[in-house]
Amino acid sequence: NAGVTQTPKFQVLKTGQSMTLQCAQDMNHEYMSWYRQDPGMGLRLIHYSVGAGITDQGEVPNGYNVSRSTTEDFPLRLLSAAPSQTSVYFCASRTGLAATDTQYFGPGTRLTVL
Amino acid sequence: AQSVTQPDIHITVSEGASLELRCNYSYGATPYLFWYVQSPGQGLQLLLKYFSGDTLVQGIKGFEAEFKRSQSSFNLRKPSVHWSDAAEYFCAVGAMDSSYKLIFGSGTRLLVRP
Numbered sequence: 001n002a003g004v005t006q007t008p009k010f011q012v013l014k015t016g017q018s019m020t021l022q023c024a025q026d027m028n029h030e031y032m033s034w035y036r037q038d039p040g041m042g043l044r045l046i047h048y049s050v051g052a053g054i055t056d057q058g059e060v061p062n063g064y065n066v067s068r069s070t071t072e073d074f075p076l077r078l079l080s081a082a083p084s085q086t087s088v089y090f091c092a093s094r095t096g097l098a099a100t101d102t103q104y105f106g107p108g109t110r111l112t113v114l
Numbered sequence: 115a116q117s118v119t120q121p122d123i124h125i126t127v128s129e130g131a132s133l134e135l136r137c138n139y140s141y142g143a144t145p146y147l148f149w150y151v152q153s154p155g156q157g158l159q160l161l162l163k164y165f166s167g168d169t170l171v172q173g174i175k176g177f178e179a180e181f182k183r184s185q186s187s188f189n190l191r192k193p194s195v196h197w198s199d200a201a202e203y204f205c206a207v208g209a210m211d212s213s214y215k216l217i218f219g220s221g222t223r224l225l226v227r228p
Contacts, residue, residue, distance in 0.1 A: 004157070031214060040123075042204060042218030043158075050214075058215060090157060099146045099208045100165045103216060105157040 001026050004106035006091050012112045013081040021076040021109050023091030029104075031094045032074040036060065036087040037108070043090060049074055050097060081113045116141045118205050120219035127195050128227045135190040135222050137205030146208035147188040148216065149179055153201045161203075164188065175199070200226045 007022045025032065033048035035058075045058030049068040063085060065077040074093075078085060088110050094103040117140040127133050139145055146165050150158040162173025169181040179190045188205060202223045206216040 033215065040220050042118075042206075042220045043216070044218075045215040048215065094214070097214055099210065099214070100163075102160055102163070105150075105159075107155075107157040 003027065004091055004093055004104050006089075006106040006109050008109060009107070010110050012114065013078070014114050015081060015083060017081050018077065018079050019081065021078075021089055021091075021111070023074045023076065023106060024072050025074075025091075025093040025104075026072065027093060027095075027104070028071060029093035029095060030071065031097055031101075032068070033058070033092050033094075033103075034064070034066065034074070034076045035090045035092065037090060038087050046076065046089075078111075081111075083113045085111065086113045087111060116145075116207055116209060116217050118207050118217055118219035120203075120205055120222050122222045123220070124223045124225065126225040126227060129197050130194050133190075133192045133195045133199070133224070135203050135205075135224070137188045137190065137219060138186050139188060139205075139207050140186065141207060141210075143210070144183075147179075147181060148206040148208070149173065149177070149188075149190050150204045150206060151175075151201050152204065152221075158204065161190070195224075195226055197226045197228065200224055 004025045030051045034046040035043040047066040049055045091106040095101040119138045148163045149161040164171045202221045205219040209215045
């Protein structure tokens, strides 16, 4: 299993540009999520999905869209990038919806918005 | 509201010395607690987790953590640090809402002196 994969690893955008961060997992996990990591703040939840066709907002959803058309893929879209979205983005999936289930993280995408 | 505090931003230890990373949580009931490690440029890897039962939890790479309800703490320990342990360590608590998210502390960066 490849686990959780993310592309690209690095990206530089100009303010106002749009882009999609890709996330895929091959573990047949129903739950997937996106976090952003900022210095001194740990990771914060952006959006999550409990299954194909179902998504919901996390703590910091503004400026981001998601969709979940398949179990495997959970892309994150930035509609109009802003410098405040400069961050490291992590995709994660978990084995189930019990609080005890383990969450697996991808390697991250480092995004810079100029 | 649930929260996690890691009071130490940086910790430096000599190789072979013992290590303790502090974590305090805020939660009324028995929390689900996790420690993750992030090596430079990598994603997060689960070290160990606590849900119930024995308050001393063993993890991977020789790490252990002790849950102390009276102190609202879940400190991570290792008896002898190796240079490869240099990384950032995150304590997290599982949110008890429908988001199934992890609430992270701000992290502690471990530096290892030769």
